[in-house]
Amino acid sequence: MKQAAMTTDGDNVLDIRGLDVAFSTNDGDVRAVRGIDLHVRKGETVAVVGESGSGKSQTMMAAMGLLADNGRATGEVLYRGRNLLTLGPKALNAVRGARITMIFQEPMTSLDPLYTVERQLSEPLVEHGGLTRKQASARALDLLKLVRIPDPADKLRAYPYELSGGQRQRVMIAMALANDPDVLIADEPTTALDVTTQAQILDLIADLQERTGVAVVFITHDLGIVRRIADRVVVMKDGEVVETGSTEALFAAPREAYTRMLLDAEPSGHKDPVSESRPIVVGAQKLGVSFRIQQGFLKAPTVLRAVDDVSLTVREGQTLGIVGESGSGKSTLGRALLQLLPHSGRVQFEGRDISNADKAGMRAIRRQMQLVFQDPFGSLSPRMTVGQIVTEGLLVHEPTLSRRERDLRACAALDEVSLDPSVRNRYPHEFSGGQRQRIAIARTMVLKPRLVVLDEPTSALDRTIQKQIVDLLRDLQREHGLTYLFISHDLAVVRALADTIVVMKAGRVVEAGPAASVFDAPADPYTRELMAAALAPVMSG
Amino acid sequence: MFGYVTRRLLTAIPTLFLIVTGAFFLIRVAPGGPFNLERPLEAKVMENLNRIYHLDKPLWEQYLYYLGNLARGDFGPSFVYRDFSVAELFASGLPVSLQIGAGALVLALIAGTLLGIASALRQNRPADYGIVGLATLGITIPTFVIAPLLSLVFGVWLGWLPAGGWGGGAWSYKVLPIVTLALPQIAVVTRLTRGAMIEAMRSHHIRTARAYGLKPWTVIVVHALRSAILPVVSYAGPAAAALLTGSVVVETIFGIPGVGRYFVQAALNRDYTLVMGTVIVIAIFIIVFNLMVDLLYAVIDPRVRLG
Numbered sequence: 001m002k003q004a005a006m007t008t009d010g011d012n013v014l015d016i017r018g019l020d021v022a023f024s025t026n027d028g029d030v031r032a033v034r035g036i037d038l039h040v041r042k043g044e045t046v047a048v049v050g051e052s053g054s055g056k057s058q059t060m061m062a063a064m065g066l067l068a069d070n071g072r073a074t075g076e077v078l079y080r081g082r083n084l085l086t087l088g089p090k091a092l093n094a095v096r097g098a099r100i101t102m103i104f105q106e107p108m109t110s111l112d113p114l115y116t117v118e119r120q121l122s123e124p125l126v127e128h129g130g131l132t133r134k135q136a137s138a139r140a141l142d143l144l145k146l147v148r149i150p151d152p153a154d155k156l157r158a159y160p161y162e163l164s165g166g167q168r169q170r171v172m173i174a175m176a177l178a179n180d181p182d183v184l185i186a187d188e189p190t191t192a193l194d195v196t197t198q199a200q201i202l203d204l205i206a207d208l209q210e211r212t213g214v215a216v217v218f219i220t221h222d223l224g225i226v227r228r229i230a231d232r233v234v235v236m237k238d239g240e241v242v243e244t245g246s247t248e249a250l251f252a253a254p255r256e257a258y259t260r261m262l263l264d265a266e267p268s269g270h271k272d273p274v275s276e277s278r279p280i281v282v283g284a285q286k287l288g289v290s291f292r293i294q295q296g297f298l299k300a301p302t303v304l305r306a307v308d309d310v311s312l313t314v315r316e317g318q319t320l321g322i323v324g325e326s327g328s329g330k331s332t333l334g335r336a337l338l339q340l341l342p343h344s345g346r347v348q349f350e351g352r353d354i355s356n357a358d359k360a361g362m363r364a365i366r367r368q369m370q371l372v373f374q375d376p377f378g379s380l381s382p383r384m385t386v387g388q389i390v391t392e393g394l395l396v397h398e399p400t401l402s403r404r405e406r407d408l409r410a411c412a413a414l415d416e417v418s419l420d421p422s423v424r425n426r427y428p429h430e431f432s433g434g435q436r437q438r439i440a441i442a443r444t445m446v447l448k449p450r451l452v453v454l455d456e457p458t459s460a461l462d463r464t465i466q467k468q469i470v471d472l473l474r475d476l477q478r479e480h481g482l483t484y485l486f487i488s489h490d491l492a493v494v495r496a497l498a499d500t501i502v503v504m505k506a507g508r509v510v511e512a513g514p515a516a517s518v519f520d521a522p523a524d525p526y527t528r529e530l531m532a533a534a535l536a537p538v539m540s541g
Numbered sequence: 542m543f544g545y546v547t548r549r550l551l552t553a554i555p556t557l558f559l560i561v562t563g564a565f566f567l568i569r570v571a572p573g574g575p576f577n578l579e580r581p582l583e584a585k586v587m588e589n590l591n592r593i594y595h596l597d598k599p600l601w602e603q604y605l606y607y608l609g610n611l612a613r614g615d616f617g618p619s620f621v622y623r624d625f626s627v628a629e630l631f632a633s634g635l636p637v638s639l640q641i642g643a644g645a646l647v648l649a650l651i652a653g654t655l656l657g658i659a660s661a662l663r664q665n666r667p668a669d670y671g672i673v674g675l676a677t678l679g680i681t682i683p684t685f686v687i688a689p690l691l692s693l694v695f696g697v698w699l700g701w702l703p704a705g706g707w708g709g710g711a712w713s714y715k716v717l718p719i720v721t722l723a724l725p726q727i728a729v730v731t732r733l734t735r736g737a738m739i740e741a742m743r744s745h746h747i748r749t750a751r752a753y754g755l756k757p758w759t760v761i762v763v764h765a766l767r768s769a770i771l772p773v774v775s776y777a778g779p780a781a782a783a784l785l786t787g788s789v790v791v792e793t794i795f796g797i798p799g800v801g802r803y804f805v806q807a808a809l810n811r812d813y814t815l816v817m818g819t820v821i822v823i824a825i826f827i828i829v830f831n832l833m834v835d836l837l838y839a840v841i842d843p844r845v846r847l848g
Contacts, residue, residue: 064752069664089757097753109745114767114842124753159843175753 012078013182013215014040014063014100019075021055021062021239032058034239035075040183045209045216047230047247049223049262051462052433055239056219060185064102065092079183098128101176105188107169111160117144117171118156121178128179143174147204165326166197170204177208184209185217190225194325194489199533202229221462223263224492227251235259265463267470267496270515271319274499278316279350281451281483282337285311286345289329289336306332307343308507314500316450317477319484321498321515323491323530329507330487334453337485338369350450367397370444374456376436380428386439387424390414393447413446414439417472434465438472445476453485458493470496491530495519503527545847546832553828557821561611564820565604568813575620575811594620607817616821617814621807627818631800635822637707638787638799644719646784649726650777654770656727657734658761661769664739672731679728688721688794705795718795722788726780733776737769744768767841774841778834782826786819 021033033055040046048056062073063084077084079095087095096102101124104110111120121143122136131139137156144152147170160168169189176184186205190198206229209216218230226233226247233250235243235258243256254260289307307329314320322330336343339354339362346355349365370393373379380389390413391406401409411421417438428436437457444452454473458466470493476482488494494501494515501518503511503526511524522528576582576590591597595606610617616627660672695717696704708714741747742765750760787801800819807815839845 066748066752093754093756095754096751097755102752104745104749106745110749112746112750112764112768113844115764123750123755123759127753127755127759161844172749175749 011041012039013042013080014038014217015076015078016059016063017076017078019059019062019073019077021058021067021071021073023068023071025070032071032239033062033073036236036239036241038234038241038244040215040217042182043209043213043215044231045206045218045229047218047220047226047233048236049220049226049233050236051221051262051464053238054236056236057187059236060102060187060217060219064096064100064185094128097124098179099181100183100185101179101181102185102187103169103172103176103189105191107165107172107189107192110172111168113160115159116156117158117160117163121156121171121175124175124178139178140174143178144171146177146208147171147174149174164197165193166201169193169197169201173201173204173208177212177214180212181214183215183217185219187219188221189218191220191222195491195530196325196533198225205229223251223265223463235262261464265467267467267493270495271474271497271499274315274317276315278318280313280348281316281318281350282314282485283312283348284337284345287311287333287336287347288344289332289341290344305507307336309345310502310504310509311345312502312509312512314451314483314485316483317481318499319477319486319497321494321501322485322487322504323489323494323501324504325489325530327506328504330504331455332507333504334371334455334485334487338371338453363396367393367447368450369453370447370449370451371453371455372437372440372444372457374459376433376440376460379440380436382428385425385427386410386414386431389428389439390424390442390446393443397447409446410442413442416445416476417442432465433461434468437461437465437469441469441472441476445480448480449482451483451485453487455487456489457486459488459490466490466493473497491519503530542836542847546836549832549835556828557824560820560824561608561817562604564817565607566600568808568811568816569600571811573811575813577811594618607814611821616818619812619815621810621812621815627814630803630815631818631822634787634798634800634803637710637797638792638801639785640710641715641718641722641791641797641799642781642785642787644715645722645726646777646781648719648723649730649780649784650773652723653727653730654734654766654773656731657773658738658766660731660735661738661742662761669735673735676728676731679724680732682725684721684725684788684790685794687724688717688791691717691721692795707797714797718791718797721795722784722791726784729776729780730773733772734769737772738765741765741769771838771841774837775834778830779827782823782830786823786826 016036016038018035018037019033020031020035022029022031036059038046038048038059048059050056058067058071061067062071063077065084067073073085075085079100084092084095111117118137118140121140122133125131125136125139126133129136141152141156144155149155149167149170155163155167155171160171163171172189189205190201193201202225205216208214218225220226230247233245233247234241235250235256237258243250243254243259250259251263254263287307287310288305291304291306292301293304310333312320322333324330332341335341337347339347339357342356346353348354349369352365354362354365384392387407387410390410394401394406394409407424410424414421414424419435419438419442423431428439431439440457457473458469461469473484474497477484484497486494486497498515500513501515502509503518503524505526511518511522511527518527519531522531574596575594576587582590588597595603598606607617618626619630622630656672656676660669663669692704695702702716703714706714747760747765750764787799789801789805791797792799792801800822803815804819806812807819835847839847
């Protein structure tokens with residue numbers, strides 16, 4: 001009997017049948033996953049794709065027994081013929097962390113901050129591999145070498161806070177591979193990382209898969225990644241599988257409209273060039289920002305040059321894309337231009353020198369220069385209504401407006417960002433990430449600015465939502481002749497929006513020029529590396 | 542580490558000096574004096590007493606005299622307990638208060654942490670509601686209600702334990718005072734632990750620990766509790782200082798010869814030297830326990846750097 005079962009299902013290491021996941025909430029049960037079937041064969045890479053809320057993560061959380069307290073899973077998740085959903089805690093713990101392992105989206109917080117890397121890597125080895133602490137430490141060092149962490153012996157003794165995001169994700173991968181698992185579930189493992197780091201981590205996973213033969217379930221919303229690494233793709237929407245097939249077939253001829261929409265979600269198009277005769281809105285010469293870092297009571301502070309000798313000019317209606325990895329100084333540059341940080345060098349706004357202008361001097365022109373932040377969840381006050389948030393700037397800049405007039409302005413601004421004006425009496429928590437970013441944009445538009453600094457406004461959003469925000473920003477720019485400083489590490493978005501680009505590395509501009517020439521013929525090796533990391537999956541397909 | 546401790550203890554000296562100075566002049570501002578009794582003493586007697594205790598000198602001279610004695614480790618004689626020096630009163634009372642306080646502290650930390658964990662792991666279920674309800678009750682019911690109640694039930698009705706007294710320090714006499722003193726602390730520690738544990742259990746690194754099939758003990762105690770215990774540690778410092786220096790209510794109701802009573806009695810009697818002694822003892826306890834909390838914090842959380 002067993003033999004017969006082996007011949008039909010023998011190739012499947014993980015077989016999900018009719019899985020249903022529901023969460024009981026105050027508004028009744030919410031079904032996150034609706035009876036899906038999904039299987040993973042030995043050694044293959046399956047990408048599970050969908051927007052946030054499609055149930056792709058919850059499917060895997062249910063399989064691993066990691067649902068939140070109010071979640072329930074029914075159906076079957078078969079690992080080598082055993083249903084993980086009905087296993088007792090002991091039997092389940094013998095599978096997870098040993099036979100099926102997982103890496104997560106948040107490399108910064110997925111490791112325990114209070115224990116060394118060595119201790120955390122050893123735990124599953126001692127627990128499942130039956131090693132002694134000493135053997136486990138030796139194996140942990142081998143694992144760190146396997147995932148190619150620099151200075152593995154030092155990193156072994158380090159605490160997570162001493163490692164970068166990419167290094168922490170490498171530690172997680174090392175932990176995942178510690179017990180030679182059959183399945184590795186990777187839940188958006190590169191979303192929180194820079195493009196170059198992202199490419200390195202993807203290469204590492206692909207390489208390790210080849211060497212160890214582990215099957216990989218890759219959960220992502222980024223189709224560029226899928227094309228690069230997956231054998232097979234499962235597309236999920238609203239808790240159901242809408243389409244599945246080999247990566248090649250699916251990319252060549254997507255059957256479902258939803259899949260086509262996902263594929264189409266790469267930001268596209270280019271910006272119409274702006275005439276050289278338009279007036280200059282922002283100019284900067286030899287701009288520098290340094291931070292003093294006090295390291296000890298008696299030691300002299302070290303000076304960190306976050307922005308070093310940067311000059312730029314942006315004309316009316318233009319978009320300047322500022323590109324670089326985290327820590328390259330691109331956000332600091334944006335803040336210095338807005339006079340939110342003391343700086344050296346000179347900055348002009350509409351022909352006026354505003355270098356290190358004081359608060360009072362800036363107030364008159366503040367409304368002309370606005371800022372949109374990366375985090376749509378943290379940047380809106382949870383205790384104010386959308387209407388209050390959108391019109392708060394008017395209280396400062398047009399204090400004579402009556403309540404009624406302010407309300408009308410709020411409606412107009414919300415209308416402009418394609419939100420129903422009736423939402424102005426609701427609170428931010430009722431909105432999705434994309435809608436919140438629209439609210440944040442409405443908040444700046446209500447002041448009718450000349451210059452908007454957009455600091456990674458699309459990085460926290462799904463691809464499809466990103467595309468909508470990019471379109472919105474382009475429309476607003478055309479209509480109002482806005483000037484944008486667009487700060488991003490996402491080159492696809494920058495390419496769709498920017499006229500000119502500066503590429504920053506360690507506070508310095510390594511390359512600058514028109515978008516087309518920087519993208520098509522990057523001169524600097526660092527720019528080439530960035531391009532290769534970000535665009536390779538799209539180009540190769 | 543050693544340098545840090547030395548530095549902290551050295552900065553404690555000016556702190557103590559300020560506390561001593563402040564307390565010295567504050568208690569003198571209060572009207573009356575140690576020898577103003579209901580039936581006034583004869584003028585001659587009063588004069589003699591004032592001369593013996595140097596109360597006839599100008600205030601600044603008394604202050605310098607007190608500081609000089611203090612520097613030699615002499616807390617002076619008690620003005621009211623005539624035959625005892627302040628040091629003698631503390632030598633006999635402090636060990637008693639320390640025993641009761643330490644017992645209550647240990648009981649509160651153990652019981653509070655366990656209840657807090659149990660409650661957090663059953664969040665929003667009947668057991669959780671029960672524990673939280675009891676904890677709220679524990680905080681709201683004052684000690685002067687619990688103490689006589691416990692004494693009545695276990696001492697008088699059931700007769701299991703002595704209803705009061707010290708009995709030369711026999712353990713049976715310590716149970717009720719320790720429990721009384723611990724109850725409100727158990728409630729506070731339970732609530733602190735519960736809140737911190739709930740947050741810790743939701744954190745990403747706990748999800749990692751569970752995803753890697755670690756034993757429940759490892760997940761809950763080794764990973765979650767270690768970060769959840771931090772708020773408890775910061776609470777335990779000042780709480781320990783307060784518990785170990787004795788409780789007026791508990792010592793009075795159970796008739797225990799600790800130092801807790803001195804604080805109130807000395808202040809009411811204008812027993813200047815005893816008030817100063819109590820202030821100094823409590824200040825030292827607070828300084829030492831805050832230092833211990835900071836050291837413990839750095840031991841638990843490697844991200845905390847002392848300096």
